[in-house]
Structures are given as C-alpha cells and as structure tokens.
Amino acid sequence: MSDALLQTLREVVGAAQVLTDGDLSAYELDWRRRWRGRALAVVRPGSSAEVAAVVRACAAAGAAIVPQGGNTGLVGGGVPDNSGRQVLLSLQRLNRIRTIDAANLTLTAEAGCVLQAVQEAAAAQGLLFPLSLAAEGSCTIGGNLAANAGGTQVLRFGNARELCLGLEVVTATGEVWDGLSGLRKDNTGYDLRDLFVGSEGTLGIITAATLKLFPQPAAVTTALAACQSLDDCVALLNLARTRLGAGLTGFEVMGRFALELVAKHFPALPRPLPGAPWTVLLEQSDTDGEAAAQERFEALLGAALEDGIVGDAAVAANLSQSHAMWHLRESIPLAQAEEGLNIKHDIALPVSAIPRFCAATDAALAAAIPGVRLVCFGHLGDGNLHYNVQAPAGQDAKAFLAEREPAVNRIVYDAVMACGGSISAEHGIGQLKREELAERKSPVALAMMRAIKRALDPQNLLNPGRVL
Amino acid sequence: MSDALLQTLREVVGAAQVLTDGDLSAYELDWRRRWRGRALAVVRPGSSAEVAAVVRACAAAGAAIVPQGGNTGLVGGGVPDNSGRQVLLSLQRLNRIRTIDAANLTLTAEAGCVLQAVQEAAAAQGLLFPLSLAAEGSCTIGGNLAANAGGTQVLRFGNARELCLGLEVVTATGEVWDGLSGLRKDNTGYDLRDLFVGSEGTLGIITAATLKLFPQPAAVTTALAACQSLDDCVALLNLARTRLGAGLTGFEVMGRFALELVAKHFPALPRPLPGAPWTVLLEQSDTDGEAAAQERFEALLGAALEDGIVGDAAVAANLSQSHAMWHLRESIPLAQAEEGLNIKHDIALPVSAIPRFCAATDAALAAAIPGVRLVCFGHLGDGNLHYNVQAPAGQDAKAFLAEREPAVNRIVYDAVMACGGSISAEHGIGQLKREELAERKSPVALAMMRAIKRALDPQNLLNPGRVL
Numbered sequence: 001m002s003d004a005l006l007q008t009l010r011e012v013v014g015a016a017q018v019l020t021d022g023d024l025s026a027y028e029l030d031w032r033r034r035w036r037g038r039a040l041a042v043v044r045p046g047s048s049a050e051v052a053a054v055v056r057a058c059a060a061a062g063a064a065i066v067p068q069g070g071n072t073g074l075v076g077g078g079v080p081d082n083s084g085r086q087v088l089l090s091l092q093r094l095n096r097i098r099t100i101d102a103a104n105l106t107l108t109a110e111a112g113c114v115l116q117a118v119q120e121a122a123a124a125q126g127l128l129f130p131l132s133l134a135a136e137g138s139c140t141i142g143g144n145l146a147a148n149a150g151g152t153q154v155l156r157f158g159n160a161r162e163l164c165l166g167l168e169v170v171t172a173t174g175e176v177w178d179g180l181s182g183l184r185k186d187n188t189g190y191d192l193r194d195l196f197v198g199s200e201g202t203l204g205i206i207t208a209a210t211l212k213l214f215p216q217p218a219a220v221t222t223a224l225a226a227c228q229s230l231d232d233c234v235a236l237l238n239l240a241r242t243r244l245g246a247g248l249t250g251f252e253v254m255g256r257f258a259l260e261l262v263a264k265h266f267p268a269l270p271r272p273l274p275g276a277p278w279t280v281l282l283e284q285s286d287t288d289g290e291a292a293a294q295e296r297f298e299a300l301l302g303a304a305l306e307d308g309i310v311g312d313a314a315v316a317a318n319l320s321q322s323h324a325m326w327h328l329r330e331s332i333p334l335a336q337a338e339e340g341l342n343i344k345h346d347i348a349l350p351v352s353a354i355p356r357f358c359a360a361t362d363a364a365l366a367a368a369i370p371g372v373r374l375v376c377f378g379h380l381g382d383g384n385l386h387y388n389v390q391a392p393a394g395q396d397a398k399a400f401l402a403e404r405e406p407a408v409n410r411i412v413y414d415a416v417m418a419c420g421g422s423i424s425a426e427h428g429i430g431q432l433k434r435e436e437l438a439e440r441k442s443p444v445a446l447a448m449m450r451a452i453k454r455a456l457d458p459q460n461l462l463n464p465g466r467v468l
Numbered sequence: 469m470s471d472a473l474l475q476t477l478r479e480v481v482g483a484a485q486v487l488t489d490g491d492l493s494a495y496e497l498d499w500r501r502r503w504r505g506r507a508l509a510v511v512r513p514g515s516s517a518e519v520a521a522v523v524r525a526c527a528a529a530g531a532a533i534v535p536q537g538g539n540t541g542l543v544g545g546g547v548p549d550n551s552g553r554q555v556l557l558s559l560q561r562l563n564r565i566r567t568i569d570a571a572n573l574t575l576t577a578e579a580g581c582v583l584q585a586v587q588e589a590a591a592a593q594g595l596l597f598p599l600s601l602a603a604e605g606s607c608t609i610g611g612n613l614a615a616n617a618g619g620t621q622v623l624r625f626g627n628a629r630e631l632c633l634g635l636e637v638v639t640a641t642g643e644v645w646d647g648l649s650g651l652r653k654d655n656t657g658y659d660l661r662d663l664f665v666g667s668e669g670t671l672g673i674i675t676a677a678t679l680k681l682f683p684q685p686a687a688v689t690t691a692l693a694a695c696q697s698l699d700d701c702v703a704l705l706n707l708a709r710t711r712l713g714a715g716l717t718g719f720e721v722m723g724r725f726a727l728e729l730v731a732k733h734f735p736a737l738p739r740p741l742p743g744a745p746w747t748v749l750l751e752q753s754d755t756d757g758e759a760a761a762q763e764r765f766e767a768l769l770g771a772a773l774e775d776g777i778v779g780d781a782a783v784a785a786n787l788s789q790s791h792a793m794w795h796l797r798e799s800i801p802l803a804q805a806e807e808g809l810n811i812k813h814d815i816a817l818p819v820s821a822i823p824r825f826c827a828a829t830d831a832a833l834a835a836a837i838p839g840v841r842l843v844c845f846g847h848l849g850d851g852n853l854h855y856n857v858q859a860p861a862g863q864d865a866k867a868f869l870a871e872r873e874p875a876v877n878r879i880v881y882d883a884v885m886a887c888g889g890s891i892s893a894e895h896g897i898g899q900l901k902r903e904e905l906a907e908r909k910s911p912v913a914l915a916m917m918r919a920i921k922r923a924l925d926p927q928n929l930l931n932p933g934r935v936l
Contacts, residue, residue, distance in 0.1 A: 185850050
C-alpha cells in the first residue's frame with residue numbers, strides 16, 4: 001500500500017521530489033527541537049496542480065497529509081507524527097511572486113515564498129508589506145497565513161488575516177479553489193478565506209495568496225519611555241493612540257527582569273533607560289517625514305512626562321539609534337534562551353485587564369514558587385504578552401520545567417480565562433495546546449469547529465490531531 | 469402544528485411579542501418595497517436566551533426562521549417568503565449597549581442596537597465607531613454584521629467585518645455561543661466569527677457583538693477635485709494614499725451624469741466644480757488638527773494640479789462647507805430615485821481595473837441600448853462602484869427595467885467577472901442575487917459553502933433560500 005502510494009507520488013512530482021532516505025530533520029524536526037516525527041515521505045510539489053494531485057493520491061490511499069512551509073512554527077503544527085505513515089507535504093517549491101498590482105496595492109505570492117522575499121518584492125515597487133516577525137528570513141507566507149501570524153506591526157496593520165484579500169487553496173478532495181482576489185469588498189457568500197486562515201492546515205492547503213500592500217511611510221522613528229507601572233503603560237498607549245492615530249505602528253513593553261537578562265547576556269548592548277520597572281518601545285510611521293515625526297514624539301512624551309505617566313524618555317535621533325532600540329527588544333528571546341529553558345505563554349488579554357492580570361498572576365506564582373522569575377514582554381498595543389516563567393535563580397531549568405509546567409500553566413491560564421483572554425494570541429494550537437484547547441474552549445465553539453472539520457475534510461486527512 | 473408552535477412561542481417571549489394580526493408591513497415588506505412576504509408570526513424576543521428558546525421551538529416544529537434587524541437590507545435577505553409558514557424573528561428588542569471598555573477601545577452591543585446609537589455611545593466616551601452608511605438611523609448592528617456592511621469609511625477602517633472582535637450567536641440547534649471577545653489577537657481555533665459575519669442569517673443568529681473603537685480624530689476635512697478621466701482619479705487616489713497615509717478616510721468618485729441628476733432634481737445645492745467628467749470627494753481625518761489637515765490637502769492638491777491629474781480643486785474651509793460636499797455625494801441616490809427606477813449594480817473591482825472596466829462596459833451598453841444613461845459613483849478607494857443603468861431620456865423607466873434588466877446584468881456582470889471583480893461588493897446576496905451567485909461563483913467554493921451550511925444548520929431552518 002505504502003509502496004503503491006510512493007510510486008504514485010513519484011509519478012506526480014518526479015522521483016527527485018519524493019524524499020524517503022537520509023537525514024530529513026529539516027522537515028521532521030521543528031526548529032525549537034521540541035517535536036521529532038517520522039514521515040512516510042517528504043513530498044515537494046512544484047505547482048498547485050501538483051499539490052492537488054498529491055492530495056488526491058493520499059486521499060485514495062487514506063494517507064494523512066501534514067502541510068509544511070518554513071518549519072518555523074512554535075506549536076508543533078507542521079511536523080509529522082511518529083507513525084511513519086503521514087506524508088509531509090512541503091510547499092517550499094511554490095515560491096513565485098505571481099503578480100504585483102501597484103495601483104491596486106496588491107501582490108499575489110505562492111505559499112512557499114519566504115516572508116522576507118514578499119517584503120522585498122513589495123519594497124522593490126516602493127511599497128510596504130507590513131507583516132514582520134523574528135522568523136521572517138525563513139518562514140513562508142503560506143505558513144504565516146495558516147497560523148495567522150502576528151508580529152510587531154499588528155497594532156496598525158492587523159494580523160496576517162487582515163493582510164490577506166484572497167487565497168488559492170487545495171481542498172481535502174484535491175480540488176483547487178481559486179479564491180485569489182484583489183478586492184477590498186466582496187460580499188458573495190461565506191467567508192471561506194478567513195476560515196482557512198488560522199486553521200493550521202487542517203481544512204485545506206493554502207497554495208497562494210493575494211496580499212495587501214501599503215505606501216512606504218516617509219519616515220519611521222522610535223522612542224523609549226520608562227514607566228513605573230503597567231497602569232502607566234496603558235495610559236501611555238491611549239495617549240499615543242489619540243495623538244498619533246494610525247501613525248502609531250508599534251507599542252512594545254519590556255519588564256525589568258527581561259531587560260536585566262539582556263544586560264546580563266549581552267552586556268555590550270546600550271541600555272538607554274536602565275532600572276525602570278517597565279520600558280515601552282514606541283514606533284511611529286509618518287507620511288510627513290522624519291522631523292515631523294520626531295516633533296510629534298517629543299510633544300507626546302513631554303505631555304506624558306508632565307502627566308507623570310512616564311518618568312524618563314528617549315527619542316531616537318537617527319536610524320541607527322532606532323535600530324538599537326529594536327535590537328534591545330529583539331534580544332529578549334535570545335537572552336532568556338541563554339538563561340535556560342522557561343515555561344512560555346503566548347497570551348492575549350483586553351488591554352484594560354493587563355495590569356490586574358499581571359498583579360494577580362505575579363502574586364499567585366510567587367506564592368506557589370518562592371523566588372520565581374518572570375520574563376514579561378510583548379505587544380502591549382495588541383494586548384499580547386509573552387508571559388514566561390523562569391526557574392528561581394540557581395535552580396535547574398530542565399527540572400523546573402518537568403516538575404512545574406502543569407501547575408504553572410494552570411495558574412496562568414486560569415487567570416487568562418478569568419480576564420476574558422486567550423491562551424494563544426499568535427502562535428496557534430498545533431499539538432502543543434490541543435488538550436488545553438479542548439478543556440478551555442467553549443463546548444459550543446468546539447462542536448461547530450468539529451462539524452466544519454467533518455464537512456470540509458470528512459476523511460480527516462489534513463493534519464489530523466492538530467488543533468482539534 | 470402551527471397553533472402548537474405559536475402557543476410555545478407565546479410562552480417563550482410573552483403573548484404581546486408574538487404578532488400575527490394587523491398590518492405587519494414593517495416586518496414583511498422590505499424598505500425599497502421590492503419584496504413582500506407573509507410570516508406565520510413576527511416574534512420579538514427580549515434576550516439571547518429567548519432567541520435560543522425561539523430557535524429550539526422552531527427546530528422542534530420544523531419551522532424556518534428569518535432573522536431581521538432594522539429591515540433596511542437591499543437584497544431581500546430579511547423578509548419572509550409568501551408561504552405563511554416562516555417565523556420572522558425580529559432582533560429589535562435586543563437593543564442594549566452592554567459595556568464600553570474605553571481603555572481597551574471596545575464596545576459590546578446587542579444585535580438590535582441601531583447603528584447610530586452605537587456611534588453615539590462611542591462618541592459619549594470621546595471615541596469613534598467608524599461604520600457609517602445611509603441607513604444608520606434605522607439599520608441595526610446585527611444586520612450590519614450579518615450583511616458585512618460597507619459604507620463611507622471602509623478605505624481606512626474596513627467593512628463591518630474588520631470592526632468586529634467577537635460575537636454572541638444563537639446556533640441552529642438553539643444554543644448560545646458566547647464568542648464575545650475584546651481581543652485583538654486570538655489564535656485558538658477556526659475563525660467562527662468571520663464565518664457568521666456576512667452569512668446573512670443562514671448559519672446562526674447574531675445576538676451581540678464586541679466592536680472596535682478608535683480615538684476621535686482632532687479634525688475631519690473634505691475636499692473636491694475635478695478629474696478628466698478615471699485614470700486620473702486612480703492616480704489621485706494613489707498620490708493621496710502616499711501623502712496622507714491612514715489620514716485618508718474617504719475617497720468617493722461621482723460621474724458627470726450622476727451630478728447632473730443632482731443639479732436637475734436639487735437645484736438649490738451648491739456645486740463647486742461643475743462640468744468635470746469626474747468629481748472626487750476626499751476626506752481626511754487628522755490627529756494634529758484642522759489647520760494641519762488643510763495644509764496637507766492643499767499640498768496634495770497642488771501637486772496633483774501640477775502633475776495634471778486634477779484640473780480644479782476646492783478644500784472645505786469649515787465644517788459647513790464639508791457637509792455641503794458630502795451632501796452632494798449623498799444626494800445622488802435620491803436624485804436618481806427622482807429620475808425613475810434604474811438597474812442597479814453594487815460591484816467591486818481591483819482599483820487598477822476600474823478605468824478599463826468602465827471604458828469597455830460603457831461602450832458595450834451604449835452599443836446595446838443607444839442613448840443609455842449611466843449613473844456611476846461610489847467608493848473608488850475600495851474599488852466599489854455603484855454602476856447604475858438608467859433608461860434613455862424620455863423612455864419609461866418601468867418598461868425599461870422589465871425589458872432590459874437581464875441583458876444589462878449580463879453585460880455588466882460578464883465584464884465584472886472578466887476583470888476579477890465581484891457582483892456584490894457590500895449589499896450581499898439575499899434572494900436578489902442568489903441565482904446569479906449560483907451561476908457565477910466558483911463551483912468549488914459553492915460546494916464548500918453548501919457543506920458548511922449543512923454542517924451548521926442540517927435542518928435548513930435558518931433563512932432558507934437565501935444566499936445558497
């Protein structure tokens with residue numbers, strides 16, 4: 001049976017694109033090395049028609065399919081299980097930018113295009129594709145859409161979902177749905193696009209997408225502000241939104257301990273506002289130019305200093321100072337990795353609930369685990385925190401994880417749910433949070449999700465055991 | 469059977485809220501008086517729990533349900549059929565603003581809240597709910613979401629879909645799904661919210677929604693520009709997007725004949741730029757204030773005049789001039805109604821395709837119907853045209869419709885599809901365009917839509933015969 005399927009797959013995509021031997025870690029092991037699976041084969045189709053033919057062959061053989069883009073997911077959604085019977089379908093060879101329509105501000109890219117390649121194709125036309133995240137040099141746009149990726153500019157431009165106007169999808173029956181569309185408005189039936197976006201490859205395989213572009217701003221500038229409390233950070237956010245409107249394109253918060261880890265592991269990095277309980281990074285994109293943007297920042301931060309919301313502030317005077325500020329923010333994940341494994345939470349909350357969530361949860365964790373250390377940072381403007389729990393100083397990180405993870409998750413996720421929050425803001429469910437989802441999501445919603453899964457993938461061929 | 473159901477419904481919502489006698493035109497006749505149905509009863513529940521109980525009663529009796537908000541839809545999606553067996557479920561009594569969370573920029577409203585009441589509740593907190601359309605004094609937010617309404621600010625803020633963060637929905641089995649959420653990011657499973665938004669009451673009944681709010685801009689200003697061609701209008705749009713960024717909140721285009729009808733039927737209205745083939749209305753919302761906005765408009769229009777894109781322009785000097793400019797735009801639908809019925813098309817196109825679409829379709833219609841008059845106007849910034857076909861001067865409008873509608877629709881919709889456009893940009897499908905949809909939508913998409921409908925409403929109880 002497997003041999004017959006492999007033979008068919010070789011006929012469909014060519015023998016060179018059906019990998020069964022040698023080291024397939026690049027496909028079978030996720031990049032954080034948390035999940036290793038074993039596939040029947042890694043199949044690398046070169047076109048949407050070939051993807052459809054692969055799906056038809058697998059459907060006929062009853063073989064499950066795990067779609068994969070750049071293999072940079074954080075929840076184990078793109079690696080096969082250990083059965084050796086799942087087909088890993090890599091989209092990486094579908095990597096053409098099909099069209100750019102500058103007057104319509106749209107770009108159509110195949111699923112395997114690396115995010116950075118999409119950004120660069122837009123920039124070559126003087127346009128902006130604003131999705132931006134740490135893995136952009138290797139993640140693919142198909143994976144970004146399947147996971148509904150977030151990143152640093154969600155405050156202004158939305159998640160991957162909001163940046164997508166149309167999709168091409170191969171269905172579970174191996175048909176190609178051409179839903180590519182450069183339209184801003186289209187009320188002709190159910191919103192299939194948004195059903196596939198964020199479904200993590202369980203409802204269909206995204207093979208191409210039409211994406212929204214924007215004019216490049218005339219200037220992008222950055223500032224740092226030191227706040228005494230999260231209440232002050234939220235007040236600053238609302239002041240910045242009112243004064244800068246859609247010009248506010250980033251609002252990141254960094255807790256003291258997070259920046260202390262950066263100082264410890266990367267001592268050469270400049271740290272403009274040391275010692276503040278909370279440091280906010282603000283980014284402004286401006287159509288008028290650099291000088292106007294800096295002036296607006298200075299007026300905003302002056303008002304915030306006067307109101308007592310901010311204790312100290314620094315506006316980047318040039319691009320290299322701007323980069324240094326972002327570098328600080330981007331060094332937090334690396335610094336915590338240097339410090340040793342921790343228990344990660346990618347959570348979302350109503351912005352207004354963040355101060356009381358942190359007060360209550362910090363206290364509950366400190367009571368349960370004396371000396372516990374919290375690496376708290378994230379996209380405050382989107383209500384998205386990376387709320388990571390590090391072992392007390394001197395304790396072994398691996399042992400801490402093994403012993404404490406379930407209890408810590410319970411404390412954190414109970415508090416998240418009590419505040420009307422989400423246990424996955426931007427990383428998705430995959431296999432990591434599947435059981436947590438089954439336990440915490442509304443049973444009415446789960447029943448509808450299962451009904452939709454059965455309706456669109458009755459054989460349960462597409463990424464089974466993920467999400468649901 | 470009917471009597472037993474009516475009795476149950478009276479027990480659920482109270483006898484006074486089950487209407488069966490007297491003039492029920494307010495519910496059974498759409499506001500353009502195009503469709504008149506006859507319901508078994510008009511049922512007016514007062515809470516989500518009552519809505520759920522009504523659905524369970526109807527499901528047990530096998531009675532179809534037609535949900536209705538303000539009854540302002542344009543495609544016959546909210547009026548019952550003529551059978552006298554469908555239950556019209558009016559959401560108008562669910563009209564509470566449940567909560568406003570200013571720091572989170574969210575508002576939770578019940579489905580029956582009139583759009584204007586939502587706008588006013590936001591404004592009372594100094595905040596903006598940007599959905600705005602002609603029927604805002606009587607349409608409801610539930611209907612806006614069920615139809616994914618558009619309106620005049622889509623360019624900046626998106627359709628109703630983009631303004632909604634969470635929903636409460638009564639399912640076809642009479643359960644309440646509490647999907648209300650004030651989160652900007654939530655990747656926990658399939659996007660049920662966007663599946664219900666735009667489904668026109670065929671998948672579930674929206675009973676409440678959490679909506680996005682925005683800070684009020686410091687100033688909103690308006691300008692008019694005269695262009696020789698649609699190519700110039702598109703060039704002006706792209707120049708305005710680059711120079712004003714997200715400050716550009718409106719970009720409406722009005723064809724010469726449309727404004728001639730306004731001049732004919734409302735001669736008292738001032739007309740700042742008479743005689744131009746195309747007049748563009750630009751709206752700018754600014755966080756810096758009135759003076760800065762006017763300066764930016766003058767610089768933009770100065771550059772456009774210099775480039776030869778614009779022949780003449782006028783910037784509103786004050787609020788009353790701004791209102792007069794919008795009044796001109798808003799008078800077009802009224803003026804064409806005065807002129808007599810015409811064949812309406814609510815279409816969307818890639819912005820870049822609009823000039824060639826109009827050139828080709830204008831010519832095809834003129835060849836088919838010598839003397840035909842085109843009322844062309846709409847939201848050019850969203851690629852959304854109201855492309856309405858008026859009888860040649862002196863011909864009877866009713867006879868023209870009766871004779872010509874199918875042929876005109878074929879010419880227009882064939883051209884729309886050839887340009888990658890949509891036959892319904894913002895009004896939806898309802899019963900008006902159901903057959904057109906079945907004919908023109910991708911069979912793969914239709915099959916998925918039908919599978920989803922069966923999965924979520926296996927008895928076909930919710931608004932049967934609409935959309936699909």
